[in-house]
Amino acid sequence: MNLRIFNAALLIGWLMALVGGLLYDIALGLIGGGLLLLMITACVVRLGGIFMPRPTVAEETDVPE
Numbered sequence: 001m002n003l004r005i006f007n008a009a010l011l012i013g014w015l016m017a018l019v020g021g022l023l024y025d026i027a028l029g030l031i032g033g034g035l036l037l038l039m040i041t042a043c044v045v046r047l048g049g050i051f052m053p054r055p056t057v058a059e060e061t062d063v064p065e
Contacts, residue, residue, distance in 0.1 A: 010040055 017036055021029030 010044070014040060 014033070014037055018029060018033035021032045023029070
């Protein structure tokens with residue numbers, strides 16, 4: 001999946017949850033939307049760390065000239 005499509009899907013899902021919460025109750029919608037945004041951010045950062053390739057030994061010791 002393209003990174004832009006993934007980010008757009010996350011944004012659309014978060015906005016749908018936020019709007020649904022706001023229609024129910026403004027305060028609870030904002031609180032729920034903020035908590036959901038924090039959880040999504042934590043999950044994406046965790047997944048990015050898991051699937052990102054580790055640098056090789058040569059890349060770690062390379063010194064730019």
